[in-house]
Amino acid sequence: xxxxxxxxxxxxxxxxxxxxxxxxxxxxxxxxxxxPAPAPTPPIDATVVDARTLKGVGVAPTPSPxxxxxxxxxxxxxxxxxxxxxxxxxxDEVAMRQQAAKEEAEHEALAxxxxxxxxxxxxxxxxAAAEQAEEAQKAEEEQAAAQAAAQAxxxxxxxxxxxxxxxxKKLAEERKLAxxxxxxxxxxxxxxxxxxxxxxxxxxxDERATAASGALASWTSEITSRIQNAWIRPxxxxxxxxxxxxVGLVQGGSVTSVSIGExxxxxxxxxxxxxxxxxxxxxxxxxxxxxxxxxxxxTFQPTx
Amino acid sequence: MKPTPRMASxxxxxxxxxMGACLAPTAARAQLQIQxxxxxxxxxxxxxxxxxxxxxxxxxxxxVVQHDLVGSGRFTELPRNKMPGTPTTAxxxxxxxxxxxxxxxxxxxxxxxxxxxxxAVDFNLLNALTGQSIARQxxxxxxxxxxxxxxxxxDVIYQAITGIRGAFATRIAYVAIAxxxxxxxxxxxxxxxxxxxxxxxxxxxxxxxxxxxxPDGQWLSYVSFENHLSAVYVQRVLTGQRSRxxxxxxxxGAxxxxPDGKKLALTLSGDSGxxxxxxxxxxxxxxxxxxxxPSINTEATWSPDGRYLYxxxxxxxxxxxxxxxxxxxxxxxxxxxxxxxNAGPHVSADGKLLAMVTRDDSGSYRIAVQNLTTxxxxxxxxxxxxxxxxxxxxxxxxxxxxxxxxxxxGILATISVDGLxxxxxxxxxxxxxxxxxxxxxx
Amino acid sequence: xxxxxxxxxxxAGCLGLTACASHKPKPSAEQxxxxxxxGAGANSAGASGANANGGGPFGNQSSISGxxxxxxxxxxxxxxxxxxxxxxxxxxxxxxxAKYLSDHTDARVRLEGNTDERGSPEYNIGLGMRRxxxxxxxxxxxxxxxxxxxxxxxxxxxxxxPAHSEDAWQKNRRVDIVYLAANGQPAPPPQ
Numbered sequence: 001x002x003x004x005x006x007x008x009x010x011x012x013x014x015x016x017x018x019x020x021x022x023x024x025x026x027x028x029x030x031x032x033x034x035x036p037a038p039a040p041t042p043p044i045d046a047t048v049v050d051a052r053t054l055k056g057v058g059v060a061p062t063p064s065p066x067x068x069x070x071x072x073x074x075x076x077x078x079x080x081x082x083x084x085x086x087x088x089x090x091x092d093e094v095a096m097r098q099q100a101a102k103e104e105a106e107h108e109a110l111a112x113x114x115x116x117x118x119x120x121x122x123x124x125x126x127x128a129a130a131e132q133a134e135e136a137q138k139a140e141e142e143q144a145a146a147q148a149a150a151q152a153x154x155x156x157x158x159x160x161x162x163x164x165x166x167x168x169k170k171l172a173e174e175r176k177l178a179x180x181x182x183x184x185x186x187x188x189x190x191x192x193x194x195x196x197x198x199x200x201x202x203x204x205x206d207e208r209a210t211a212a213s214g215a216l217a218s219w220t221s222e223i224t225s226r227i228q229n230a231w232i233r234p235x236x237x238x239x240x241x242x243x244x245x246x247v248g249l250v251q252g253g254s255v256t257s258v259s260i261g262e263x264x265x266x267x268x269x270x271x272x273x274x275x276x277x278x279x280x281x282x283x284x285x286x287x288x289x290x291x292x293x294x295x296x297x298x299t300f301q302p303t304x
Numbered sequence: 305m306k307p308t309p310r311m312a313s314x315x316x317x318x319x320x321x322x323m324g325a326c327l328a329p330t331a332a333r334a335q336l337q338i339q340x341x342x343x344x345x346x347x348x349x350x351x352x353x354x355x356x357x358x359x360x361x362x363x364x365x366x367x368v369v370q371h372d373l374v375g376s377g378r379f380t381e382l383p384r385n386k387m388p389g390t391p392t393t394a395x396x397x398x399x400x401x402x403x404x405x406x407x408x409x410x411x412x413x414x415x416x417x418x419x420x421x422x423x424a425v426d427f428n429l430l431n432a433l434t435g436q437s438i439a440r441q442x443x444x445x446x447x448x449x450x451x452x453x454x455x456x457x458x459d460v461i462y463q464a465i466t467g468i469r470g471a472f473a474t475r476i477a478y479v480a481i482a483x484x485x486x487x488x489x490x491x492x493x494x495x496x497x498x499x500x501x502x503x504x505x506x507x508x509x510x511x512x513x514x515x516x517x518x519p520d521g522q523w524l525s526y527v528s529f530e531n532h533l534s535a536v537y538v539q540r541v542l543t544g545q546r547s548r549x550x551x552x553x554x555x556x557g558a559x560x561x562x563p564d565g566k567k568l569a570l571t572l573s574g575d576s577g578x579x580x581x582x583x584x585x586x587x588x589x590x591x592x593x594x595x596x597x598p599s600i601n602t603e604a605t606w607s608p609d610g611r612y613l614y615x616x617x618x619x620x621x622x623x624x625x626x627x628x629x630x631x632x633x634x635x636x637x638x639x640x641x642x643x644x645x646n647a648g649p650h651v652s653a654d655g656k657l658l659a660m661v662t663r664d665d666s667g668s669y670r671i672a673v674q675n676l677t678t679x680x681x682x683x684x685x686x687x688x689x690x691x692x693x694x695x696x697x698x699x700x701x702x703x704x705x706x707x708x709x710x711x712x713x714g715i716l717a718t719i720s721v722d723g724l725x726x727x728x729x730x731x732x733x734x735x736x737x738x739x740x741x742x743x744x745x746x
Numbered sequence: 747x748x749x750x751x752x753x754x755x756x757x758a759g760c761l762g763l764t765a766c767a768s769h770k771p772k773p774s775a776e777q778x779x780x781x782x783x784x785g786a787g788a789n790s791a792g793a794s795g796a797n798a799n800g801g802g803p804f805g806n807q808s809s810i811s812g813x814x815x816x817x818x819x820x821x822x823x824x825x826x827x828x829x830x831x832x833x834x835x836x837x838x839x840x841x842x843x844a845k846y847l848s849d850h851t852d853a854r855v856r857l858e859g860n861t862d863e864r865g866s867p868e869y870n871i872g873l874g875m876r877r878x879x880x881x882x883x884x885x886x887x888x889x890x891x892x893x894x895x896x897x898x899x900x901x902x903x904x905x906x907x908p909a910h911s912e913d914a915w916q917k918n919r920r921v922d923i924v925y926l927a928a929n930g931q932p933a934p935p936p937q
Contacts, residue, residue, distance in 0.1 A: 236467030
């Protein structure tokens with residue numbers, strides 16, 4: 001079929017239309033789908049932490065004693081967004097008031113705590129003192145028992161001393177009787193009488209010694225506790241320490257001399273025990289009938 | 305049978321002989337024996353008389369000595385207005401007066417100029433009861449070192465009376481923070497143990513922490529965040545010369561010098577994020593791993609013999625203190641069992657006590673000590689936000705960081721090992737923390 | 747000829763249909779913008795401002811959609827006392843940043859772990875690291891790669907609030923996500 005002019009213009013028109021619409025569609029598509037150039041937007045500083053990490057740019061610390069250069073100026077930023085975080089940020093004033101209230105409460109609590117601490121300390125000190133008193137008592141009791149045993153020995157010695165006196169008397173009488181052979185019977189009778197008298201005397205000595213040992217024990221425990229309370233024990237005075245002091249006394253109980261005998265303590269211990277004895281002077285008066293000994297032997301031997 | 309006269313006299317003679325034999329060991333004179341089995345632990349009353357002073361920089365030597373001794377808790381002072389005189393030599397002291405005033409000991413002394421523009425400090429420690437001189441010494445130095453001379457006087461007096469070596473002439477290191485709100489300056493500071501004579505060792509705008517002294521007192525090791533990451537440095541205190549010891553990935557922290565000064569215990573986490581204890585040999589940079597557990601293991605401190613490390617680990621859930629040999633593969637043994645949080649260990653120089661931060665049932669963080677022999681555990685401070693305990697080199701007290709109130713800045717404080725006496729060191733501005741008590745100065 | 751015309755019209759129609767199909771994201775971008783305005787609360791001014799300054803009305807088309815959009819502007823994850831567990835908002839924040847990191851393979855972050863001031867300082871360094879590692883693991887699981895992440899712990903040394911109160915302690919128990927430029931210095935964070 002021959003192409004007419006009309007057909008040709010029609011086909012040209014259609015193809016123009018088609019191509020035109022294609023181009024238009026392409027253009028539209030390109031315009032819609034183009035990627036926007038990434039614009040450098042300034043950072044949003046939502047938290048203080050970010051500002052600090054930015055601040056550290058470019059400045060390292062130098063060793064002492066030079067001061068460092070001031071920090072670089074921070075890059076331009078928009079005003080920061082409010083701080084984020086769980087719970088929503090409270091206004092400053094309320095926070096300040098709350099903090100002030102908390103401070104007051106804290107001060108009070110601290111004062112309370114201090115009071116309680118002092119109370120606790122006092123109680124602890126009291127408990128410690130009570131403990132010490134108990135221990136001192138126990139020690140005293142043990143000492144009293146030891147003293148009683150020692151006193152029993154002394155009693156025996158005192159008895160022996162008295163007996164020796166009596167024996168001396170007997171000897172004198174025997175010599176007399178040995179010269180007088182004629183009065184053997186009378187001598188025997190006299191001896192018997194003397195023996196009875198001796199026995200009576202030793203009995204009386206017995207009674208006096210028994211009375212004296214009780215008073216003696218309580219006097220020595222009094223001296224012991226006075227020295228213990230005066231001995232400020234240095235930390236180096238531990239169990240295993242044994243130090244012996246020879247203490248000179250005068251009547252009235254004043255300490256006139258202190259010399260250190262066998263002692264395994266350091267200088268601080270030696271100072272402390274001498275000081276303790278002098279601080280305990282004058283010693284308490286002994287019970288009636290007992291004189292101040294001229295010498296005391298004090299052994300420091302802590303048990304814990 | 306009736307005894308014959310001869311037999312009777314024989315009997316009596318033998319009786320007398322026997323009596324004599326029995327009597328022989330008994331002394332003729334009376335002697336009293338006393339047994340002392342305990343004492344008291346009161347503070348020792350001492351009078352420190354103002355020294356005869358040469359013109360100096362205003363240091364009152366007697367006042368410094370008194371502050372040291374009374375602050376230790378083992379002494380109580382005679383106030384100056386109660387002193388029966390102002391002697392400066394032993395000859396001037398009327399002992400009876402001082403005993404009557406209640407003092408067991410009297411300290412007298414002088415400060416006088418000597419050749420070379422220096423000052424000599426002479427002191428004499430006297431027993432007021434025996435009248436004897438216990439200690440007497442002279443220290444010579446510059447006027448600027450007068451406080452140090454006073455501390456050395458305190459050390460001698462302290463040792464003469466307590467038997468323990470004094471630690472008053474020692475130094476401390478700590479971290480100070482000045483400024484706030486994003487413009488903080490972090491400072492590493494060395495000062496006298498009483499807080500005077502501060503020297504700035506390092507300043508940074510990034511956090512510093514965990515200073516640690518070398519055993520000879522010449523070096524400090526510390527952690528710095530100056531590279532936005534943690535790193536461990538060592539720095540010579542006198543010259544400022546420093547070198548970086550470790551900046552590995554992850555945590556670099558908690559440096560601690562071995563007692564022989566040749567090794568550094570470190571906490572490193574690497575990429576895994578689990579902090580472990582390592583030992584770095586400073587001579588050859590050889591690194592040995594000591595712990596191996598998927599938990600936090602940090603804050604190592606050495607035993608005095610250098611064989612063990614005590615450290616914090618939360619392998620059991622909450623942080624507790626463990627001990628293991630300072631060699632790889634050793635199995636740690638748990639040390640603390642009181643409370644649910646025990647951290648920040650430090651061992652005393654005699655190896656007997658372990659100081660730590662503990663959290664009590666009320667949530668308060670407090671300093672406590674545990675006896676490593678008996679296991680006895682004792683709270684020392686009231687808390688609430690205490691941390692970083694550090695023993696004095698004589699083991700008699702502990703320095704730590706405290707925050708005494710809700711709004712208060714951090715301060716340093718000391719507490720005696722019996723928990724009874726404490727002092728605080730407050731900065732005039734800013735806050736302080738992370739104290740490390742230096743060794744004895746030879 | 748008419749067949750030719752018909753074929754051409756059919757082709758044109760198909761092209762038109764595909765064009766319409768790719769218009770679909772436009773309504774969801776608008777939806778995203780409005781939801782970010784509603785959901786971001788305090789950040790709404792910033793977010794919408796950014797969208798206005800940024801690349802036109804379809805700005806974030808290549809990144810996340812839905813209510814997570816505002817999460818990218820949040821760079822702090824908070825934790826409970828003595829815990830390294832990510833919960834609540836933290837989960838969404840981590841997801842948002844993980845997606846961003848997986849989409850932008852040259853982005854770099856530094857995770858900074860922190861604790862409140864209580865307790866022993868070096869132990870707190872360990873706790874802060876535990877939190878930072880938890881965030882790191884979560885990021886890796888959701889598409890970030892290990893080379894994009896460095897981790898540091900400041901323990902209790904870097905608080906945002908130095909007060910000694912529960913409020914302050916809550917704000918300090920956190921992990922901060924800090925974006926870095928190629929030279930390792932802090933960089934503008936994503937929108």
